[in-house]
Amino acid sequence: MIVTLDYESELPLYSQLYDEIVRGIADGSLTSGDSLPSVRSLAGDLSINLHTVNKTYQRLKQEGYVQIHRQKGAVVQPLGSVPATPEFRAMMSRQLRSLAAESVCRSMEEEEFVEQCRSAYRSLKGEDPS
Amino acid sequence: MTNELAAWLVLGGTYALTTGATLLQPSLAPSNILFGVALPAGRESDPEVLRLKRSYRSGVFGLSALIAAIAAALAVLNGGGSEEELSVWTSALPVAALLLQLAAAGGWFVLSHGRTTRLKEERGWAEEEESRGAADLTIRSRQRLAYPLLWFLPHLLVIAISAGAAALFYDRIVDPVILHYNAQGLPDRIEPKSPGAVFGLNLAQLTVLAAFLFANYTIGAARLRLAPGAPQEHRDQQVRYRRGMSMLMLLLGLGILVFMGATQAFMLYGSGGQDGVWIGAIGLVPLLLAGGSAFGMMRLGRGRRDAPVPGEDANWKLGAFYWNRNDASVFVEKRSGIGFTLNWAHPLAWLFLLALIVLIIVVPRVVG
Structure with missing residues (x-):
């Protein structure tokens, strides 16, 4: 699943990345059990700060879209596991x-x-x- | 074939290979990178860009030819000396010529890098650079970018056979043991038989295997940025490129290990000086392996593009050395050739370099 960020957008990079990942979960590009790249790996691939990726993953975890495992890293949760609160x-x-x-x-x-x-x-x- | 002729063939072939590689440098780099400087889309065919490439090629060719001519003249002028003097000229002169050629080509590259940087500034091309970045979240989990460790089992088998044979025939190995041949194919380092002397080349094989394992690892671990304009196409190209490079590492590594095993066999079970001709001929084997690998890499790297981010030129020192504290990646794709290099601003890069130095220099001395 390919994500694209605009470095010159007014929208913060972590927010763009968050939206891209949630969109991927919604349209099935990311499925339950998929491991997201490590923070370091994704930060390097997108040429953004480690903290930006970390902030995105933490927000995804807080919202219930991913779970953070010690060895697997951020793992996508099943669609529908996050209720419309x-x-x-x-x-x-x-x-x-x-x-x-x-x-x-x-x-x-x-x-x-x-x-x-x-x-x-x-x-x-x-x-x-x- | 005489020893001397074989030696000059090998050394001359090496010189030709490195000259060819340095001449082809502008073509080996990604198509949107010129002497380490990122070019915006559509500028690769700019007349001034083409002129810079021609200038580099003619300059490097001219210098390389001059150095080769001087080396050849010196070799001819000193051809009537004693055997010892001849050995020095046969060994030292080609190496000096090679180092000089590499320095000349490197110097011309740096000069061209400066010219390209100035061209980009004058034309305002930095304004045209892509302001987006793209990456694939699932590429490493769903696809293999490099062949896994298991594919290196044959390499381990070659080392085991070489060491096993040396252990099996240890008592039959002649004392003293030949440890090195000079450029003329004659033994020039002989030591009393000992486990270190007999198995030293097997340790070297393990070091070579470690180097290739590391190279294979970097292929999979290196940063993978995608061109935002055509991310799927770029991703597919990168997968083909990296898998191809990984296969090349497998084959080249195996070839070198087999060659080292054969060399060990000649040294331990051969009949000494009479094998000089064979050693000279065998010296062509690494040259052929290197040439074949270079050709393979050129085919793999053809037409590939980089996905630079705005302002990244400043992180490529002299166009060849990557230094970026803000980049989390340890391994990145080269801008000045084919393959991958280290982010020297990352502490791990220096650890890897230290490990390499220990492997190549310290371990053989300790064992010896």
């Missing part, structure tokens, strides 16, 4: 409100907004976006 729903609501606000400001129709959301969700599930 009230905290997650609250975060999702905040982010959607921001996106919705920008869409309204840019005169985007509700149908198009909903269609974009549906398409993004379905593409991760491997379903036909239409």
